[in-house]
Amino acid sequence: MRPAGFLSIIRPANAVVAGLAAIVAYLIATGTLVPGVLLLLLVVTLITAAGNVINDYYDAEIDRINRPERPIPSGAVSRNAALIYAGILFCAGVFLAGFTSEICFALALVNSLLLVLYAAWLKSTPFFGNAAVSYLSASIFLFGGAFAGWTGFLHMLPVAAITFLAMLSREILKDAEDMEGDRAGGADTLPLRIGVKKSALLAFVFAIAAVAASAVPYAWWGPGYLLGIAIVDLVILAAAARALPCSDPAALKATGSTGLLKYGMFASLVIFTLSALFL
Numbered sequence: 001m002r003p004a005g006f007l008s009i010i011r012p013a014n015a016v017v018a019g020l021a022a023i024v025a026y027l028i029a030t031g032t033l034v035p036g037v038l039l040l041l042l043v044v045t046l047i048t049a050a051g052n053v054i055n056d057y058y059d060a061e062i063d064r065i066n067r068p069e070r071p072i073p074s075g076a077v078s079r080n081a082a083l084i085y086a087g088i089l090f091c092a093g094v095f096l097a098g099f100t101s102e103i104c105f106a107l108a109l110v111n112s113l114l115l116v117l118y119a120a121w122l123k124s125t126p127f128f129g130n131a132a133v134s135y136l137s138a139s140i141f142l143f144g145g146a147f148a149g150w151t152g153f154l155h156m157l158p159v160a161a162i163t164f165l166a167m168l169s170r171e172i173l174k175d176a177e178d179m180e181g182d183r184a185g186g187a188d189t190l191p192l193r194i195g196v197k198k199s200a201l202l203a204f205v206f207a208i209a210a211v212a213a214s215a216v217p218y219a220w221w222g223p224g225y226l227l228g229i230a231i232v233d234l235v236i237l238a239a240a241a242r243a244l245p246c247s248d249p250a251a252l253k254a255t256g257s258t259g260l261l262k263y264g265m266f267a268s269l270v271i272f273t274l275s276a277l278f279l
Helices: 003-008 012-030 037-058 060-066 079-097 102-120 128-146 150-155 157-177 179-184 190-213 223-242 249-255 257-278
Strands: none
Touching: 012 037, 012 128, 012 150, 012 257, 037 060, 037 079, 037 102, 037 128, 060 179, 079 102, 102 128, 128 150, 128 157, 150 157, 157 179, 157 190, 157 223, 157 249, 157 257, 179 190, 190 223, 190 249, 223 257
């Protein structure tokens, strides 16, 4: 085992960005920031990190085929150590959530359990696994809003819907890229059921739905927001459209669609932040 493996297995950039998204959510919901939002950052970062670790724990055999460079298949972290590490991170995140609000604590607890359930079982079920991870991403915005109570929670529902739909598009395409490893590992994903072409079409439909939902915050921020999000929407649609001609996983992976969708979602987070600050 190597110490660096314990850092890379949590995917720190991914975990910290998730934590920052919770702060952005509070900013969107209230128009201001308070020192307590640092707790949101810590809670979401820790639980997201734990989810990444437990996911790698259950995916060790599949990753030997699809992602041999990851910490467990490469030998940087043992499976047993990863399991203990995930448990510590989950406990720390849920414990800190107890100092936020009742709604936040409930979301932290439910999402921690769902992350384990996803890694252990839902990930290998057609569509429901995709929906679960998309909800988990979207719920970060609900978590941030919930720090301001039910009013903040409800205010974040449109942003959560946008995130859910965009993530669902990306998750379906990611499964289509990983069909060979999933088949070898005994997973039963949506692309294995319906093929790459139909999966790409479905992902494109969800991308269109996400773009349509992104118009809702116009009511809060006006034309300035609409201009910024329109550029991001074009990126998301272009990313999903790239996958449409593909008929096999290798061709789909070569398009870079999932990576471009990821950048598009990060860009939307920037637009939400700038809109909340200046519009």
